[in-house]
Amino acid sequence: MSDHDHDHPHDGEARWKHDGVRVIPGNQLDANTAQTPGMDRKAAINFARVGAQKLWAGTVTIHANAKTGPHHHGHLESVIYVVKGRARMRWGEHLEFVAEAGPGDFIYVPPYVPHQEINASPTEALECVLCRSDGQAVAINLDIEPAEKPEQVLWVDPTHPQGGV
Secondary structure (H helix, E strand, C coil), X not given: CCCCCCCCHHHHHHHHHHHCCCCCCHHHCECCXXXXXXXXXXXXXXXXXXXXXXXXXXXXXXXCCCECCCEECCCCCEEEEEEECCEEEEECCCCCEEEEECCCCEEEECCCCXXXXXXXXXXXXXXXXXXXXXXXXXXEECCCCCCCCCEECCEEECCEEEEEC
């Protein structure tokens, strides 16, 4: 018999009751995760909390006018969704590239890319949701001198084929 047979509904009910969908209340996120100076990460979904095997998700808050230290996330891919505020991302071997994102925007960070998140607002907190491609929260802090004049890189996507800020 396979797990998908419906001959034993009570076995499936018991299994899915504890190993099915999980709701993680926003006020119960776990701050016991890899941290980078200048930001507060909190885990919602990871192996320890829900048994996630292939992803990590949580939140990050960067205070007004603050920036993180340079870092990368090893072999992991990262997605950042901006909930509130204005994010300025710097990346590259010397953090020489820059782009900005606002509420509703997604940011993709490939594996091993040195980067720095900056809150572009002097008065408003930057609040984001993070997702990574593994059940762990890898953050490797780097000792990089940022470029004095970062090169602005416009977002290019199907709705902005010529690039947009």
